[in-house]
Amino acid sequence: MERMLQKAVSAKSAVATLTTEQKNKALAAMADALIENTEAILAANKLDLDKAKGTVSDVMLDRLMLSPERICGMADGIREVATLPDPVGRILESHTRADGLLIEKTAVPIGVIAIIYESRPNVTSDAAALALKSGNVCVLRGGKEAFRSAGAIVDALRTGLRKAGVTEDAVHLVQDITRESANQLMKADKYVDLLIPRGGAGLINACVQNATVPCIATGTGICHLYIEKSADIDTALSIIENAKTSRPSVCNAAEVLLLDKAIAPTFLPLLKAKLVDERAEHPVELRLDETAASIIDGTSAGEVDFDTEFLDYILAVRCVEDTDEAIRHIAAHSTGHSEAIVSKDSTAIAAFTAKVDSAAVYVNASTRFTDGGEFGLGCEMGISTQKLHARGPMGLRELCTYKYIIRGNGHIR
Amino acid sequence: MERMLQKAVSAKSAVATLTTEQKNKALAAMADALIENTEAILAANKLDLDKAKGTVSDVMLDRLMLSPERICGMADGIREVATLPDPVGRILESHTRADGLLIEKTAVPIGVIAIIYESRPNVTSDAAALALKSGNVCVLRGGKEAFRSAGAIVDALRTGLRKAGVTEDAVHLVQDITRESANQLMKADKYVDLLIPRGGAGLINACVQNATVPCIATGTGICHLYIEKSADIDTALSIIENAKTSRPSVCNAAEVLLLDKAIAPTFLPLLKAKLVDERAEHPVELRLDETAASIIDGTSAGEVDFDTEFLDYILAVRCVEDTDEAIRHIAAHSTGHSEAIVSKDSTAIAAFTAKVDSAAVYVNASTRFTDGGEFGLGCEMGISTQKLHARGPMGLRELCTYKYIIRGNGHIR
Numbered sequence: 001m002e003r004m005l006q007k008a009v010s011a012k013s014a015v016a017t018l019t020t021e022q023k024n025k026a027l028a029a030m031a032d033a034l035i036e037n038t039e040a041i042l043a044a045n046k047l048d049l050d051k052a053k054g055t056v057s058d059v060m061l062d063r064l065m066l067s068p069e070r071i072c073g074m075a076d077g078i079r080e081v082a083t084l085p086d087p088v089g090r091i092l093e094s095h096t097r098a099d100g101l102l103i104e105k106t107a108v109p110i111g112v113i114a115i116i117y118e119s120r121p122n123v124t125s126d127a128a129a130l131a132l133k134s135g136n137v138c139v140l141r142g143g144k145e146a147f148r149s150a151g152a153i154v155d156a157l158r159t160g161l162r163k164a165g166v167t168e169d170a171v172h173l174v175q176d177i178t179r180e181s182a183n184q185l186m187k188a189d190k191y192v193d194l195l196i197p198r199g200g201a202g203l204i205n206a207c208v209q210n211a212t213v214p215c216i217a218t219g220t221g222i223c224h225l226y227i228e229k230s231a232d233i234d235t236a237l238s239i240i241e242n243a244k245t246s247r248p249s250v251c252n253a254a255e256v257l258l259l260d261k262a263i264a265p266t267f268l269p270l271l272k273a274k275l276v277d278e279r280a281e282h283p284v285e286l287r288l289d290e291t292a293a294s295i296i297d298g299t300s301a302g303e304v305d306f307d308t309e310f311l312d313y314i315l316a317v318r319c320v321e322d323t324d325e326a327i328r329h330i331a332a333h334s335t336g337h338s339e340a341i342v343s344k345d346s347t348a349i350a351a352f353t354a355k356v357d358s359a360a361v362y363v364n365a366s367t368r369f370t371d372g373g374e375f376g377l378g379c380e381m382g383i384s385t386q387k388l389h390a391r392g393p394m395g396l397r398e399l400c401t402y403k404y405i406i407r408g409n410g411h412i413r
Numbered sequence: 414m415e416r417m418l419q420k421a422v423s424a425k426s427a428v429a430t431l432t433t434e435q436k437n438k439a440l441a442a443m444a445d446a447l448i449e450n451t452e453a454i455l456a457a458n459k460l461d462l463d464k465a466k467g468t469v470s471d472v473m474l475d476r477l478m479l480s481p482e483r484i485c486g487m488a489d490g491i492r493e494v495a496t497l498p499d500p501v502g503r504i505l506e507s508h509t510r511a512d513g514l515l516i517e518k519t520a521v522p523i524g525v526i527a528i529i530y531e532s533r534p535n536v537t538s539d540a541a542a543l544a545l546k547s548g549n550v551c552v553l554r555g556g557k558e559a560f561r562s563a564g565a566i567v568d569a570l571r572t573g574l575r576k577a578g579v580t581e582d583a584v585h586l587v588q589d590i591t592r593e594s595a596n597q598l599m600k601a602d603k604y605v606d607l608l609i610p611r612g613g614a615g616l617i618n619a620c621v622q623n624a625t626v627p628c629i630a631t632g633t634g635i636c637h638l639y640i641e642k643s644a645d646i647d648t649a650l651s652i653i654e655n656a657k658t659s660r661p662s663v664c665n666a667a668e669v670l671l672l673d674k675a676i677a678p679t680f681l682p683l684l685k686a687k688l689v690d691e692r693a694e695h696p697v698e699l700r701l702d703e704t705a706a707s708i709i710d711g712t713s714a715g716e717v718d719f720d721t722e723f724l725d726y727i728l729a730v731r732c733v734e735d736t737d738e739a740i741r742h743i744a745a746h747s748t749g750h751s752e753a754i755v756s757k758d759s760t761a762i763a764a765f766t767a768k769v770d771s772a773a774v775y776v777n778a779s780t781r782f783t784d785g786g787e788f789g790l791g792c793e794m795g796i797s798t799q800k801l802h803a804r805g806p807m808g809l810r811e812l813c814t815y816k817y818i819i820r821g822n823g824h825i826r
Contacts, residue, residue: 013744013768095789101778103788110800111770189621193800208602208625214801235823242825331426353818355426357524365514365821374826375516375817376508387523387606387814388627389802401800404788405766408778410648412655413787 001184004172005191008112008137011169016109016135018166020086023133026164027082030132031075033160034125037152038071044152045121052145059249063120064145074125074153077379081129084378087396088135102407107400109135111193114185114213115381116141118199121149128157128171130381134399139192141174141185143199151175186211198382201309216390218382221251221337222309223367226326226352228343229260233267235364236342237274240315242366243340244275244284249311251383252338252370256306256316258326261291264319268296275315284313291319306333323348327355334358336385338367359385359392414597417585418604421525421550424582429522429548431579433499436546439577440495443545444488446573447538450565451484457565458534465558472662476533477558487538487566490792494542497791500809501548515820520813522548524606527598527626528794529554531612534562541570541584543794547812552605554587554598556612564588599624609807611795614722629803631795634664634750635722636780639739639765641756642673646680648777649755650687653728655779656753657688657697662724664796665751665783669719670730671739674704677732681709688728697726704732719746736761740768747771749798751780772798772805 018026034041045066052064093105113136117123124140131138142150150173158168174181186195186207195213197203204217225243227236243254259267275284276298286298287305298317305316306329320326323341330339340362341352353361360370370392372380377395384390390398431439447454458479465477506518526549530536537553544551555563563586571581587594599608599620608626610616617630638656640649656667672680688697689711699711700718711730718729719742733739736754743752753775754765766774773783783805785793790808797803803811 012770013740016770017767097789101782108770212621214627214799216801232823238823238825246826327426354430357425357429357521358816360817360819363818363820365819365824366826368826369514369819369824370817376510386627388629391814392817401804403771404773404783404805405776406773406778406782407776410645410651411778411782412651413659413779413781 001174001176001181004174005112005139005188007169008139008172009191011137011167012111014167015132015137015170016088016111018135022164022166023086023135024082026132026161026166027078027129029164030125030129030157030160031078033156033163034071034075034078034153037156037159038068041071041149041152041156042066042068044148047148048146056145060145064149066121066149070122074122077122077126078129081133081379084133084396086133087400092402099411100409101411104405105402106405107397108403110399110401112137112139112191113399114139114141114188114192114195116182116185116195116197116199116203116207118143118203121146121153123198124150124153124173125157126379127381128154130379130396130399132170134396136399137170137172139172139174139185141181142177144177147177182206183210186213189213196382216382216384216394217386218384218394219251220309220335220385221253221383222256222307222333222335223252223254223337224256224258224330224334224339225254225367226258226323226330226339226341227260227263227267228323228326228341228345228348229262230345230348231263231342232344233270236267237270239340239342239364239366240271241274243368244315245279245282245313246368248313251309252367253311254315254340254367255308255310256318256333258329259292259317259319261319261321264291265295268292268317271317272296272298282313284315287314287316289318292317309335323351327352330356330358337383338362338370340365340367359383414587414589414594417587418525418552418601420582421552421585422604424550424580425524427580428545428550428583429501429524431548435577435579436499436548437495439545439574439579440491440542442577443538443542443570443573444491446569446576447484447488447491447566450569450572451481454484454562454565454569455479455481457561460561461559469558473558477562479534479562483535487535490535490539491542494546494792497546497809499546500813505815512824513822514824517818518815519818520810521816523812523814525550525552525604526812527552527554527601527605527608529595529598529608529610529612529616529620531556531616534559534566536611537563537566537586538570539792540794541567543792543809543812545583547809549812550583550585552585552587552598554594555590557590560590595619596623599626602626609795629795629797629807630799631797631807632664633722633748633798634666634796635669635720635746635748636665636667636750637669637671637743637747637752638667638780639671639736639743639752639754640673640676640680641736641739641754641758641761642675643758643761644676644755645757646683649680650683652753652755652777652779653684654687656781657728658692658695658726659781661726664722665780666724667753667780668721668723668727668729669746670728671742672705672730672732674732674734677704678708681705681730684730685709685711695726697728700727700729702731705730722748736764740765743769743771750796751775751783753778753780772796
């Protein structure tokens with residue numbers, strides 16, 4: 001590990017100073033190499049699948065499985081990154097002082113970025129492509145289920161880098177998939193400039209508690225929808241259905257519905273019809289607080305249901321007195337990802353947008369839009385739920401820092 | 414402590430949503446209250462001074478000492494912050510999608526900011542003013558030498574807040590000045606959004622190693638000057654003199670001189686004349702590597718001299734083969750604060766500015782300019798030497814984060 005990290009640090013300057021053309025050429029070569037090595041990648045993936053069968057769920061097996069089409073998809077993803085604007089070298093601010101000293105705030109790569117992630121093999125190529133385009137060296141540490149697949153993918157990517165004349169030390173894969181190697185990465189502040197954990201709450205929390213490397217926590221989303229009493233009922237129902245059921249396994253799906261008590265008696269039966277009765281295939285399980293349970297049938301909600309990222313067809317429902325109580329509930333239970341208000345009342349909307357302290361605050365729209373592609377970033381390395389550096393979807397620009405370059409002519413102070 | 418932090422969190426939303434006018438009125442009242450409470454503040458300061466006498470240096474005693482003039486200076490500092498633009502609510506980016514969804518990236522306060530600092534009492538009022546203007550609640554934890562002074566200052570500031578109709582819970586002072594209270598703050602990720610340690614390397618390192626709260630490390634500056642062989646000699650001498658001797662106790666003062674070997678025989682005697690022989694009152698002690706020591710007299714440098722923030726009239730001198738060796742030395746020894754090249758060679762300058770990875774990289778100018786006031790920020794909370802979120806001088810804008818506010822009309826994905 002130590003030797004790999006030293007190599008990563010040594011490659012920093014060369015990778016940071018690549019031209020846009022060199023980076024795009026390298027990305028094209030990485031994509032080509034993935035396709036050329038399809039057979040080797042599928043063979044490695046088969047070993048991962050054989051090992052995983054019987055120990056993980058079918059959903060997990062499907063996420064782990066590669067096919068020629070999926071490898072093509074990964075290559076296309078890399079080629080798309082090549083088409084995005086280069087975030088490095090942008091002059092963010094420029095200021096010439098009265099004495100002629102020129103101060104430029106310039107976007108530069110962060111340096112060495114470590115990413116700890118879980119099973120999906122495509123994260124390996126996505127993360128490597130985003131890191132390279134933003135001039136960063138990456139150190140990837142995937143999950144143990146996809147270990148062989150990730151190895152074959154990184155071999156191909158490094159072959160592509162070499163062919164394009166770029167140091168293969170721009171992309172590293174940690175070979176030792178143990179808890180110890182994750183801990184080593186978290187403590188490698190001597191080498192690593194940024195750690196991005198992508199995974200469940202356990203991984204994120206381990207990083208927050210143990211890391212000495214600066215971290216950006218990503219992806220845990222207990223997202224709230226608040227239906228204010230003036231809301232248009234059809235709009236509210238359509239947004240809830242979309243936010244809860246269009247893809248319940250992702251972090252921008254809604255987990256909790258907060259509902260103004262005043263409209264609960266009319267709204268809840270319609271909610272039950274829409275999310276339960278009319279959905280034969282995937283009815284949503286409603287976990288109801290006492291007030292809601294007195295109006296419609298459903299499971300009784302325990303306190304834990306308002307602090308759980310279900311990632312499933314389950315929705316916790318709580319009735320509130322007013323907008324202030326909704327805001328207070330969100331402050332106490334949210335993970336800071338995405339929250340929405342459905343309302344026609346400008347006072348309620350203004351209070352909600354001003355006081356809800358999450359990465360994305362929606363007015364009359366579904367939380368499902370919190371995504372790099374939807375926000376126009378073209379891609380994303382994850383969705384930051386913390387406040388420092390980057391918040392919400394992190395694209396190429398969020399993988400940069402800045403430095404001041406100051407040009408004088410013998411200026412002294 | 415826990416109760417204070419809960420109060421700080423409770424005040425967050427009220428402080429974040431103050432209007433510019435309310436904040437400026439509160440700042441004016443805080444400044445007035447400092448002046449009105451001059452007597453009480455001086456009395457508290459006398460107790461601190463009496464306690465400190467004999468246990469700290471005269472320089473430290475002077476930093477600790479308040480006078481009516483110094484209290485006026487603190488009040489003026491607060492009034493200046495009131496004149497600065499409000500950083501909150503700025504629309505950083507705005508984007509309407511083809512489907513009509515409006516996405517606005519909006520600057521918002523970070524929330525609760527904790528600041529751990531050392532002896533100077535004026536940091537107490539500066540930090541409180543900057544936090545308030547940027548809509549943040551602050552939790553201040555000063556050094557034990559200035560404990561009573563800080564208490565009297567915060568009492569006055571809170572009186573000012575109350576008079577202006579703003580919650581006094583915008584500004585908190587930790588009463589328990591023990592290592593334990595610093596540790597509690599570092600671990601208070603449930604309550605504190607950002608921790609800014611302002612002090613020596615020991616404090617900064619303790620925060621990096623122990624904090625679970627996101628930190629911005631500030632202020633340690635092992636700043637380098639590199640004199641490239643094409644440099645104008647008079648310019649080089651003038652910049653070195655300024656960077657080393659104009660105020661050696663501050664973090665943007667130069668500590669290390671890197672000198673192209675090719676010009677060492679002519680340059681070093683001039684350096685000695687300028688920094689040693691012509692400075693009867695405060696001659697600079699030169700700590701010389703082997704090559705330099707073979708040319709002029711001085712102290713022999715040990716390896717530790719190239720990793721020390723002297724904050725004194727001491728300069729470590731090392732001769733290098735070329736620009737690449739200078740860049741490598743800086744990469745290995747710098748704290749990431751400020752470095753300068755003196756040169757007329759555009760290739761050397763381009764390599765230095767591209768490859769040196771510090772907050773501020775100077776060309777033919779003194780490192781002493783790294784300062785919020787000099788950079789046009791109007792003020793500063795410290796100088797960040799890390800890469801995430803803020804780098805270099807941190808002004809009001811750097812005390813903000815952003816959130817996305819997205820407005821739709823029933824938009825679903």
